[in-house]
Amino acid sequence: MVAEFNVYCAICCCPLGGSCEVGSTNPWHLKLRRARVARRTYSRRTGSLYYETDEEEEDEKEERLSKMPWLRETAEADVDEDTASVNSDDYDHSYDPDVISPEDLSWLNTVFALGIAHRKPGPRTYMLCDCYYDDRNRVYIHDTDPDDSDEQSRYFAYGVSDLTDPPVFPVHWECIVLLSRAIGISSVASIQKNVLYDVMLDLADFSCLNLSYGDITGPDQDWQCIPGEEYSVVCPTLEFDxxxxxxxxxxxxxxxxxxxxxxxxxxxxxxxxxxxxxxxxxxxxxxxxxxxxxxxxxxxxxxxxxxxxxxxxxxxxxxxxxxxxxxxxxxxxxxxxxxxxxxxxxxxxxxxxxxxxxxxxxxxxANRRRIWGPCTELAERYHRKLHGSLQ
Known part of the structure; x- marks a missing residue:
């Protein structure tokens, strides 16, 4: 049996809807979560290896805190306290509730699908339609004929399909807005859907595109809510004063x-x-x-x-x-x-x-800056393909 995988936004590589978990506000859970983030932060910035199962010696902990004093308060979780009864999911696989809220994640629910309308007579019709993601690479298009069957409105993302129909590429609306800026056009409506579709098809991988999405570790078989990576699921187009x-x-x-x-x-x-x-x-x-x-x-x-x-x-x-x-x-x-x-x-x-x-x-x-990387590569490929098709 083939393992099932979630798929992610083609532009930012983040989840398509409600896969994010904001953690418990229990003081002990907060303390453990922030201590873990502090240790990971230190190891990343010093280039040292850090394994979650390591028992940190007191002298190592003191050295780390002396080099990063601003993390001392959040890093000083009591390692002598019994944590056997604490579910690690409550602090190690969920986001910090003081850093991000469920409302901050609502933008992830607005998903569009770029693809080719299947089972339609006549020439190919490219679409960028409002949709919803139904887990395990199934996408359902909202803007379909009421008489269409379930099979006709259902699409598969990134080519993982038992059908012969071309795949669709799911994107967050805010991400496609950001991409339109990178391309240099005034609105999403001005995007040449056939050109962008061909660009994404060339880059299609199993659950996202073959692009560099930055230093994030959330995308996996299922989305992993990594404490310390809350910024990666914050809306990149939020107004900023x-x-x-x-x-x-x-x-x-x-x-x-x-x-x-x-x-x-x-x-x-x-x-x-x-x-x-x-x-x-x-x-x-x-x-x-x-x-x-x-x-x-x-x-x-x-x-x-x-x-x-x-x-x-x-x-x-x-x-x-x-x-x-x-x-x-x-x-x-x-x-x-x-x-x-x-x-x-x-x-x-x-x-x-x-x-x-x-x-x-x-x-x-910061998340916008991260996503601008794949946007820039998509924009460069878009212009090359567009100009090539016009010659």
């Missing part, structure tokens, strides 16, 4: 800027000194922000060339196209408050990293 966050978070954390040191005359050898600016600029275009910061520490010439606000403002616009609230902020009078675009870049880059253990205001934006 960028101006407010810049005032209460970014500006509040800034120190009085100091006059930059002039150390050029102390540089003994710098290979970038004699390199034309245009060439350096082209090189920097291909580097992420953290790599530029590393070059700043290694090269005085690079540091000098990247001091200007205009450089970092351009980087913000080019590297964070998924953060459209920032672009809107730049167009508002409020943007005159920003004096240091380099600091703003570093702050946003850190705040929006889709990392295990992330909580707080930026969870939706």
């Amino acid at each position: 960028m101006g407010h966050q810049i005032i209460v978070d970014f500006e509040a954390g800034l120190f009085e800027s100091q006059k930059p040191l002039e150390l050029g005359n102390k540089v003994i050898k710098d290979p970038f000194t004699n390199m034309p600016y245009d060439v350096i600029y082209l090189i920097l275009q291909y580097l992420p922000g953290d790599s530029i910061m590393a070059l700043n520490r290694a090269s005085w010439a690079i540091l000098t060339l990247t001091r200007s606000n205009s450089f970092w403002k351009n980087r913000l616009a080019g590297d964070m196209v998924w953060l459209w609230e920032l672009q809107q902020y730049f167009e508002s009078p409020e943007s005159s408050r920003v004096r240091n675009y380099k600091s703003l870049y570093l702050w946003l880059d850190k705040k929006t990293q889709p990392l295990y253990g992330l909580t707080g205001t930026f969870m939706g934006i």
